[in-house]
Amino acid sequence: MEAAAGGGCGSGPALLLSEGEQQCYSELFARCAGAAGGGPGAGPPEAARAAPGAATAAAGPVADLFRASQLPAETLHQITELCGAKRIGYFGPTQFYVALKLIAAAQSGLPVRMESIKCELPLPRFMMSKTDGEIRFGNPAELHGTKVQIPYLITEKNTFKRVDDEDKQETQSPTMSPLASPPSSPPHYQRVPLSHGYSKLRSSTEQMHPAPYEARQPLVQPEGASSGGPGAKPPRHQASLIRSFSVEREPQDNNSNYLDEPWRITEEQREYYVNQFRSLQPDPSSFISGSVAKNFFTKSKLSIPELSYIWELSDADCDGALTLPEFCAAFHLIVARKNGYPLPEGLPPTLQPEYLQAAFPKPKWECALFDSYSESMPANQQPRDLSRMEKLSIKDMADFPVPTQDVTGDDKQALKSTVDEALPKDMSEDPATPKDSNNLKARPRSRSYSSTSIEEAMKRGEDPPTPPPRPQKTHSRASSLDLNKVFQPSVPATKSGLLPPPPALPPRPCPLQSEQASEAELHSQLNRAPSQAAESSPTKKDIPYSQPPSKPIRRKFRPENQATENQEPSPTVGGPAVATVKPHPTVQKQSSRQKKAIQTAIRKNKEANAVLARLNSELQQQLKEVHQERIALENQLEQLRPVTVL
Amino acid sequence: MAVCVAVIAKENYPLYIRSVPTENELKFHYMVHTSLDVVDEKISAMGKALVDQRELYLGLLYPTEDYKVTFPNQLCSYGYVTNSRVKFVMVVDSSNTALRDNEIRSMFRKLHNSYTDVMCNPFYNPGDRIQSRWAAALLGLPPSLCSSALLKGTVLR
Numbered sequence: 122m123e124a125a126a127g128g129g130c131g132s133g134p135a136l137l138l139s140e141g142e143q144q145c146y147s148e149l150f151a152r153c154a155g156a157a158g159g160g161p162g163a164g165p166p167e168a169a170r171a172a173p174g175a176a177t178a179a180a181g182p183v184a185d186l187f188r189a190s191q192l193p194a195e196t197l198h199q200i201t202e203l204c205g206a207k208r209i210g211y212f213g214p215t216q217f218y219v220a221l222k223l224i225a226a227a228q229s230g231l232p233v234r235m236e237s238i239k240c241e242l243p244l245p246r247f248m249m250s251k252t253d254g255e256i257r258f259g260n261p262a263e264l265h266g267t268k269v270q271i272p273y274l275i276t277e278k279n280t281f282k283r284v285d286d287e288d289k290q291e292t293q294s295p296t297m298s299p300l301a302s303p304p305s306s307p308p309h310y311q312r313v314p315l316s317h318g319y320s321k322l323r324s325s326t327e328q329m330h331p332a333p334y335e336a337r338q339p340l341v342q343p344e345g346a347s348s349g350g351p352g353a354k355p356p357r358h359q360a361s362l363i364r365s366f367s368v369e370r371e372p373q374d375n376n377s378n379y380l381d382e383p384w385r386i387t388e389e390q391r392e393y394y395v396n397q398f399r400s401l402q403p404d405p406s407s408f409i410s411g412s413v414a415k416n417f418f419t420k421s422k423l424s425i426p427e428l429s430y431i432w433e434l435s436d437a438d439c440d441g442a443l444t445l446p447e448f449c450a451a452f453h454l455i456v457a458r459k460n461g462y463p464l465p466e467g468l469p470p471t472l473q474p475e476y477l478q479a480a481f482p483k484p485k486w487e488c489a490l491f492d493s494y495s496e497s498m499p500a501n502q503q504p505r506d507l508s509r510m511e512k513l514s515i516k517d518m519a520d521f522p523v524p525t526q527d528v529t530g531d532d533k534q535a536l537k538s539t540v541d542e543a544l545p546k547d548m549s550e551d552p553a554t555p556k557d558s559n560n561l562k563a564r565p566r567s568r569s570y571s572s573t574s575i576e577e578a579m580k581r582g583e584d585p586p587t588p589p590p591r592p593q594k595t596h597s598r599a600s601s602l603d604l605n606k607v608f609q610p611s612v613p614a615t616k617s618g619l620l621p622p623p624p625a626l627p628p629r630p631c632p633l634q635s636e637q638a639s640e641a642e643l644h645s646q647l648n649r650a651p652s653q654a655a656e657s658s659p660t661k662k663d664i665p666y667s668q669p670p671s672k673p674i675r676r677k678f679r680p681e682n683q684a685t686e687n688q689e690p691s692p693t694v695g696g697p698a699v700a701t702v703k704p705h706p707t708v709q710k711q712s713s714r715q716k717k718a719i720q721t722a723i724r725k726n727k728e729a730n731a732v733l734a735r736l737n738s739e740l741q742q743q744l745k746e747v748h749q750e751r752i753a754l755e756n757q758l759e760q761l762r763p764v765t766v767l
Numbered sequence: 768m769a770v771c772v773a774v775i776a777k778e779n780y781p782l783y784i785r786s787v788p789t790e791n792e793l794k795f796h797y798m799v800h801t802s803l804d805v806v807d808e809k810i811s812a813m814g815k816a817l818v819d820q821r822e823l824y825l826g827l828l829y830p831t832e833d834y835k836v837t838f839p840n841q842l843c844s845y846g847y848v849t850n851s852r853v854k855f856v857m858v859v860d861s862s863n864t865a866l867r868d869n870e871i872r873s874m875f876r877k878l879h880n881s882y883t884d885v886m887c888n889p890f891y892n893p894g895d896r897i898q899s900r901w902a903a904a905l906l907g908l909p910p911s912l913c914s915s916a917l918l919k920g921t922v923l924r
Contacts, residue, residue, distance in 0.1 A: 411889030426898055429890035441887035748893075749886055755850040756883045760876065 145244050146218045153182045153217070183212050183220075189247035190224045200224060203235060221245050384469035386453050386477065394449040408442040411749065412742045414451070421455050427464065431455060434468045441749050446477035769859045769874070771795035774882060776894060777852035779803055783897040786858070799856045802844040806854055809846075847875040853882065 187197045204212075204219035212220065219235075225245035226232075386394070395405065401417060402409045409417075418428050435451035436443060443451060450472040458464055470476060771786035773796075786795040847855040855878050857871065885891055 411887065415889035425890050429888055429898070432888045432890055433884075436887070439884040439887050441889065752849075752851060752886050753883055756879055759849070759879060 142222070142244055146221050147214075149186065149221065150214055150217045153186060153212070183217070186247060187220070187224065190228060190245055191247075192224060192227050196227050197224075200227065384453070384457070384465070385471045386449060390453065390456070391449060394452045395445065397452065398445055398448050405445050408440075408444045409448060410746060411441040411443075412745060414443050414448070418451065418455060421459065423455060423458060427458060428455075430464060431458070434464070435472070437468065437474050441746075441753075444474065446474035449477055450474065769857055771799065771856075771858035772878070773799045773856045774878075774897060775799070775803060775854040775856060779807075779854075782853075782895075795858050798844055798858055802846060802856050802858075803854065806846045806848060806856070810848060810852075845871050845875070847879070849879060849882075855879070855882075 184197075187200070190197075192200075200220050200223040203223055204216040209216065222245075225243055226234075228245055229243060397417075398409065399405060401413055414432075415428075418431070419425075421428075423431075431451055431454045434454060435447050437447060450468065453472060454464065769787070771784070771792075773784040774782040776782050781799075784796060784799065786792045844856055844858045847857075849855075855875055857874065857878075859871070885897055886893065891897075
């Protein structure tokens with residue numbers, strides 16, 4: 122019909138009239154033609170008859186109509202000139218339509234030129250014609266005057282959907298008076314999540330309606346149904362985009378989740394979060410302690426109060442630790458915050474731990490949860506895809522078919538087509554949406570390609586520092602203090618490392634070594650004793666082998682225990698140092714070995730210092746955790762303690 | 768009706784203090800401050816680290832427009848000390864004293880829970896002022912002073 126309307130408007134300027142415009146203009150034209158008999162020529166058959174009337178176009182009903190548009194006279198003259206009526210001497214349909222369109226353009230503030238009418242325009246407003254129209258044009262003109270105001274906000278594509286709703290509602294309730302309709306329409310709109318675009322629409326309709334429509338109250342009612350149609354036509358000018366937009370909006374509105382777009386975790390985001398979780402805590406069913414999470418999230422460079430607030434939001438059970446869903450929620454909030462979203466007042470429903478656990482079940486839970494959540498999943502797919510479009514980089518666009526196949530099977534297939542249809546239109550729609558969140562989405566959409574990737578890279582790049590301390594402790598040398606499991610594997614290494622020196626060990630210090638070994642056994646906290654005993658029992662020469670591994674542990678004790686026995690001044694002694702403990706047969710060997718021993722001792726001291734420093738930091742963290750636990754326990758104790766009265 | 772709630776650190780500086788009728792805030796701050804002396808006195812008298820659930824009944828009279836000078840409507844402050852010497856002080860407008868005791872104890876319990884939740888936040892350093900976006904929620908509670916509705920778990924968070 123639009124094509125027909127466009128074709129029907131005639132040759133002259135390439136007018137593209139929407140259905141509403143077409144109908145409106147034709148009716149106006151009919152009125153002008155039928156009203157004063159002469160008026161605008163209805164076409165070639167009437168051209169001759171209208172020719173004398175055309176000369177008096179200014180005085181005809183057309184002129185009245187034009188004056189009713191409240192445009193200045195010069196503009197009207199310009200319009201008349203432009204539309205060609207002056208040239209041909211009468212207002213044919215083409216000229217009339219062009220003139221109306223120019224009037225609309227002029228009323229919209231556009232310059233009166235032919236180019237202005239190429240774009241979409243609201244219908245021309247003829248304010249004064251309300252009173253005139255009653256007399257001259259009859260009711261439908263006024264109705265057009267009323268209805269033409271409705272699609273005023275054509276520039277905002279979002280409002281097209283609202284206009285559809287509004288017109289549908291008005292067709293459904295034709296008995297409403299125009300004054301009554303504005304108050305009743307808001308309740309209808311409430312179910313549609315709206316932005317200022319809607320409020321603008323409502324304000325415009327409210328402005329229009331009270332204007333001079335008093336007289337048309339009885340008129341609107343019977344015409345409401347008919348003109349609701351044409352009034353609704355202009356929005357459908359954008360039908361292809363809007364329909365898809367509304368299609369995907371409907372399920373979203375039904376779920377009332379559309380505003381939670383930024384708070385939905387997409388599949389890829391979820392995988393990323395889970396990987397990050399695993400890097401901090403290998404067991405996905407366990408949780409991350411507060412200090413670890415704090416170090417991790419501090420890397421995101423958000424301010425501490427914001428991180429504190431995010432923690433408050435995400436740690437639902439307030440236990441000072443993050444489970445996997447809590448961690449994902451916190452991570453998602455951080456990502457959102459870095460992309461510019463304001464933090465919500467409360468945890469959004471899509472980020473609740475139960476929701477996250479259900480929506481993204483672990484593989485072993487998949488089967489059980491699919492049935493119960495299959496309904497919500499299809500609806501989730503669309504917003505998830507939408508949010509994915511906003512947040513993820515271009516490469517993720519190609520992954521759309523893949524993630525949609527991931528989680529749920531059955532319902533997705535049906536929706537996938539609509540989703541895929543909707544997606545490209547959304548990409549064009551999103552930048553135009555007036556919502557604040559959509560504006561935010563439009564912004565990060567352009568920069569999220571870089572920001573999220575940078576952020577991901579940042580996080581990935583910054584992750585390695587947190588886990589490493591432990592793996593790095595597996596030194597080949599037995600200089601680490603605190604971990605049995607690290608220590609045990611290093612024993613063979615130290616033993617093998619000590620094998621070369623032993624041949625130089627004289628047997629004489631063996632009694633001393635045995636004493637030292639026994640004392641080391643006594644004072645050893647680790648499980649070195651059995652191994653030391655086992656080592657010392659077979660041969661005396663093995664004792665020195667066992668000693669160097671124990672020496673790092675008991676480095677502090679050895680000066681106390683073995684200072685009197687050891688002539689070696691430095692407490693840290695390696696394999697070669699064992700050789701220096703005993704009186705050597707030759708002085709040269711002794712001095713060289715002493716030097717070697719000193720150097721080795723220095724090296725080992727440094728390593729021990731580093732290890733101790735790490736140990737210290739770990740203990741500090743543990744202390745903090747224990748402090749928190751203590752406070753929690755205090756609280757529990759408080760509750761359990763019987764009430765004492767002073 | 769509780770009109771002021773304060774969380775005082777071990778070193779006797781306030782971590783969090785809010786009062787409902789904001790025009791009298793200074794008066795309530797002063798009252799809290801004076802009640803700290805009584806708290807310290809009781810703590811030292813107790814010797815060991817016992818927790819005072821209900822600490823103080825100040826029979827002070829404040830001739831303000833909100834509170835009559837007569838006895839039934841005096842302001843009372845109640846104190847509560849945790850094991851880590853963090854003190855909670857609450858100023859109430861006592862009109863139903865007899866019924867108040869258990870309510871006040873439960874209120875303090877909930878306050879303690881909220882404080883623990885704040886502590887659990889790893890981004891909170893003990894000793895910092897408690898900055899909470901839901902602090903305003905606390906203000907909304909005292910007027911409705913029913914103990915269950917008064918202090919929700921998320922009050923201080």
